[in-house]
Amino acid sequence: MSASLTPTYPAVARPLRTLGRKRHRDLQEKGVELLMVLAASFSILITAGIIFVLFSEALAFFRHVSVKEFLTDTEWTPLFANPRYGIMPLVAGTLMTTGVALVVALPVGTIVAIYMSEFAPHWLRETVKPVLELLNAVPTVVYGYFALLFVAPILQKFMPDLPLFSMLSAGLVMGIMIVPYVSSLSEDALRSVPMILREGSYALGAGKLWTAVRVVVPAALSGIGAAYILAISRAIGETMIVAIAAGMQPNLTWNPGEPAQTITAYIVQVSLGDLPHGGIGYQSIFAAGLTLFLLTLAFNVAGHFLRTRLRQAY
Amino acid sequence: MPDLKQIIRRRRREDAVFKVLGISCLVLCLGTLGALIGDLCIDGLRRIDWQFLTSFPSRFAQRAGILSAITGTFAVMLVTLLAAVPIGVAAGIYLEEYGRKKSWFSDLIELNIANLAGVPSIVYGLMALGLFVYQFKLGQSVLAAGLTLGILVLPIVIVATREALRAIPAAIREAAVALGATRWQTVRDHLLPYSMGGIATGIIIAMSRAIGETAPLVTIGALTFIAFLPPAPVTGDFPFVSFEWLQSPFTVMPIQMFNWVSRPTADFHVNAAATGLVLIFMTLGMNAAAIILRYRIRKRIKW
Numbered sequence: 035m036s037a038s039l040t041p042t043y044p045a046v047a048r049p050l051r052t053l054g055r056k057r058h059r060d061l062q063e064k065g066v067e068l069l070m071v072l073a074a075s076f077s078i079l080i081t082a083g084i085i086f087v088l089f090s091e092a093l094a095f096f097r098h099v100s101v102k103e104f105l106t107d108t109e110w111t112p113l114f115a116n117p118r119y120g121i122m123p124l125v126a127g128t129l130m131t132t133g134v135a136l137v138v139a140l141p142v143g144t145i146v147a148i149y150m151s152e153f154a155p156h157w158l159r160e161t162v163k164p165v166l167e168l169l170n171a172v173p174t175v176v177y178g179y180f181a182l183l184f185v186a187p188i189l190q191k192f193m194p195d196l197p198l199f200s201m202l203s204a205g206l207v208m209g210i211m212i213v214p215y216v217s218s219l220s221e222d223a224l225r226s227v228p229m230i231l232r233e234g235s236y237a238l239g240a241g242k243l244w245t246a247v248r249v250v251v252p253a254a255l256s257g258i259g260a261a262y263i264l265a266i267s268r269a270i271g272e273t274m275i276v277a278i279a280a281g282m283q284p285n286l287t288w289n290p291g292e293p294a295q296t297i298t299a300y301i302v303q304v305s306l307g308d309l310p311h312g313g314i315g316y317q318s319i320f321a322a323g324l325t326l327f328l329l330t331l332a333f334n335v336a337g338h339f340l341r342t343r344l345r346q347a348y
Numbered sequence: 349m350p351d352l353k354q355i356i357r358r359r360r361r362e363d364a365v366f367k368v369l370g371i372s373c374l375v376l377c378l379g380t381l382g383a384l385i386g387d388l389c390i391d392g393l394r395r396i397d398w399q400f401l402t403s404f405p406s407r408f409a410q411r412a413g414i415l416s417a418i419t420g421t422f423a424v425m426l427v428t429l430l431a432a433v434p435i436g437v438a439a440g441i442y443l444e445e446y447g448r449k450k451s452w453f454s455d456l457i458e459l460n461i462a463n464l465a466g467v468p469s470i471v472y473g474l475m476a477l478g479l480f481v482y483q484f485k486l487g488q489s490v491l492a493a494g495l496t497l498g499i500l501v502l503p504i505v506i507v508a509t510r511e512a513l514r515a516i517p518a519a520i521r522e523a524a525v526a527l528g529a530t531r532w533q534t535v536r537d538h539l540l541p542y543s544m545g546g547i548a549t550g551i552i553i554a555m556s557r558a559i560g561e562t563a564p565l566v567t568i569g570a571l572t573f574i575a576f577l578p579p580a581p582v583t584g585d586f587p588f589v590s591f592e593w594l595q596s597p598f599t600v601m602p603i604q605m606f607n608w609v610s611r612p613t614a615d616f617h618v619n620a621a622a623t624g625l626v627l628i629f630m631t632l633g634m635n636a637a638a639i640i641l642r643y644r645i646r647k648r649i650k651w
Contacts, residue, residue: 059530066532070446073438074457077506080499081460084471087478142373149370153363162374164639169381171635173560175602176384176624179609183617184387210380241359243366264466271468273563274602278609298470298563305473305567311482319567323474327467334466338459 088327091320098314104321110284110300112318113307119318121325123284127201127294128326131276132269134205134290135212139265142209143216144258150217151224152246169214178278181207186279199281199293208275215265223257224250256340263337267330273298297326388628392621400622405574405604409615412608414623416574420490420598421559423578427494427594428501428558433551436502440509440547445535465503472500473567481568488569490578491594496564501554508550512543545645549638556634560627562602574599601627 096104099119107120146166150159186203190196196203227250235245251258281293282303295303301319309315403413439457447454476496486492516539524534578596601623608620 063530063532067442067446070438070442073435074442074447074454076435077439077457077461077464077502080464080475080502083479084467084475087475088471091478142376145370145373146377149367149373153367153370162378165381166374166377167639168632168635169377171556171560171631172381172384173562173602173624173627173631175560175562175606175609176388176628179605179617179620179624180384180387182609183391184383207380210377213377239355241356241363243362244359246366267466271470273468273470274606277563278606298468301470301474302563302566305477305569320474320478323471327471330466330468330471331463334463337466338462 084327088320088324091317092324095314095317095321098317099321108286110295112315113304117314119321121297121322123286124295124297124300124322125325126286126288127276127280127284128270128296128298128329130288130290130294131201131205131208131272131280131296132266134202135209135269135272136266138206138209139212139216139269140262143213143261143265144220146213146217147220147224147258147261148246148251151221152242152250163218166214166217169211172211174211174272174274175278177207177211178204178275181275181279193291196291197281197293199279200291201276201280201294202290204276204278204280205290207279208269208272211272211275212265212268215268216261219261219264220254220258223254223261226257227253260337260340263333263340267333267337270333271298271326271330273302277302297322301326385628388621388625391618392623392625395618395622396625400619401626404576405599409613409619412616412619414601414604414626416577417599417601417604417623418626419577420574421600423490423593423596424493424497424565424598424600425555425559427491428497429551429555431495431498432501432505432554432558435498436505436554437509437547439502440506441513441535441540443506444510444513445531445539461503461506465507468563469500469561470563470567472496473564475499476564476568487595488571488597489595490598492568493565493570493598493600496568497558497561500561500564501558504554504557505547505550508553509543509547512546512550513539515546516542545641549642549645552634552638552641556631556638559634560602560631562606565600565603566606570603571597571599 104119104121106122107118108122109118109120110123111118150163154162181203182198185207186196186198186200189200189203189206190198224246231249231253232245235249240248276296277299280296280299282295282299283293284300285292285294287294300322304315304319400413401418402415403411404416405414406412439461443454443457443461447457473496476492476499480486480492480495481488486495520538520542521534524538529537574597578593578598605620605623605627608616608623611617
């Protein structure tokens with residue numbers, strides 16, 4: 035009985051079986067690797083999708099509107115009876131709000147980064163850093179509410195002429211929001227500067243601040259530059275704060291105390307309405323989106339190269 | 349020659365001044381966060397009750413609620429999770445474990461992901477509007493919204509996966525390979541289990557980002573007034589599971605809040621504050637969970 039249970043393989047069966055198992059395993063390896071290549075390639079598909087959609091719809095837009103008018107006209111009124119298509123007011127609004135935000139975010143972020151990396155005691159750094167990151171966790175629509183219904187009324191107390199909707203209140207809140215972008219990347223760059231440089235500076239009699247400003251910051255400059263650039267790109271693309279708090283009229287002005295529409299806010303405004311698919315109004319948001327995409331792309335690529343340069347430095 | 353003691357004293361004073369400056373900048377940031385939460389609490393806390401959580405939006409501010417918005421948020425998040433996690437983790441594994449050898453392909457993907465992470469969210473919305481809503485004819489549905497947000501947070505999942513894998517020492521891989529394990533066996537039996545905590549942290553952060561995202565969903569045409577729930581996923585008849593909810597129109601909490609904050613009357617602003625409070629409670633909670641998880645992993649694992 036027991037003899038019949040024991041399998042009797044032909045002499046060649048054993049090597050054949052392991053060969054089969056090996057082939058099965060190799061097949062599995064190949065299959066899994068293929069799946070992973072596909073997953074990684076998916077990101078390229080996304081980029082291709084973005085570029086395809088933006089360019090094809092914007093191309094349809096530029097069949098009606100000349101590129102020259104788009105870039106040089108100073109009025110943006112696509113939804114009016116006699117429409118004008120000059121992107122300049124929207125770009126100006128975007129750059130103004132970004133500028134206000136940067137006036138807050140760059141100095142504050144840099145000081146926080148230097149303080150955290152060179153001065154703060156260990157326990158403070160460990161507790162404050164995660165809390166600071168929470169500034170990034172607040173949804174932007176909540177920041178919009180805060181800018182419109184908390185910051186703007188307070189600003190109006192100091193500046194009675196300030197309208198409720200203004201680039202100033204939106205930009206200030208946006209500036210605080212992007213502080214962690216500036217500070218955490220800059221801090222990483224500062225901390226990756228070798229200790230030996232600081233010790234050399236101390237040995238020559240420099241104080242902490244002197245060392246930080248004259249030795250550590252210059253050594254970490256490309257990393258700090260990358261942080262600035264990514265913060266700029268983030269501020270340009272920010273949508274909900276400006277859509278809620280900066281107003282909805284395109285306005286070509288250099289005064290941050292006025293309301294103005296940004297590129298992103300225009301896209302939101304049109305999307306909220308009921309524009310027919312394929313009309314010129316519909317296409318105009320893609321032309322605006324393409325402008326936005328190219329603006330941020332330039333900054334992103336520059337930031338990426340600065341960061342890879344930093345990695346090679348040490 | 350200036351007095352040495354005087355120079356030292358001046359340097360000390362400069363250091364002290366900078367310390368004050370640094371701390372006041374920190375206080376400015378944390379104070380803003382505190383003021384924001386406090387402002388929401390003052391405006392909205394009294395509005396949060398059972399009625400608010402279980403009512404549909406309404407023309408009357410006092411009768412309005414966020415039932416459809418909460419349901420929509422959870423439905424969209426489910427799709428986002430299912431879309432972003434498998435693709436993101438697989439792409440992360442590929443880049444870290446398979447694409448190590450410097451090839452133009454992995455370089456290209458690397459640059460591409462760095463760039464995707466910086467694309468403004470509203471541009472993803474435009475892509476989804478052109479591609480998902482009109483080309484693929486998904487309409488303004490839960491499915492289109494979930495996929496949009498899934499694509500949006502994909503870089504976060506990829507980067508988190510890579511960092512978690514990178515933290516595993518090379519000795520683990522070498523030991524597995526020395527015992528005859530193939531690449532996939534090494535990944536499946538060793539690297540993935542060891543990096544699970546880090547990957548989970550990244551997924552939580554990605555979801556908290558997606559839950560507060562407004563602009564891309566406005567762009568694909570999320571409605572602001574939804575007075576019904578999507579069809580239930582479980583039905584009484586065979587085959588008991590229905591995917592109709594994927595095609596349902598939807599609203600989510602940030603869009604509901606945006607709608608209320610854009611109205612001129614103050615009683616709707618109270619609703620907006622209450623919605624914001626629920627929203628911020630969720631995102632801050634998720635972030636706190638991620639921080640705690642990260643902290644515990646760092647404490648437990650000593651390679």
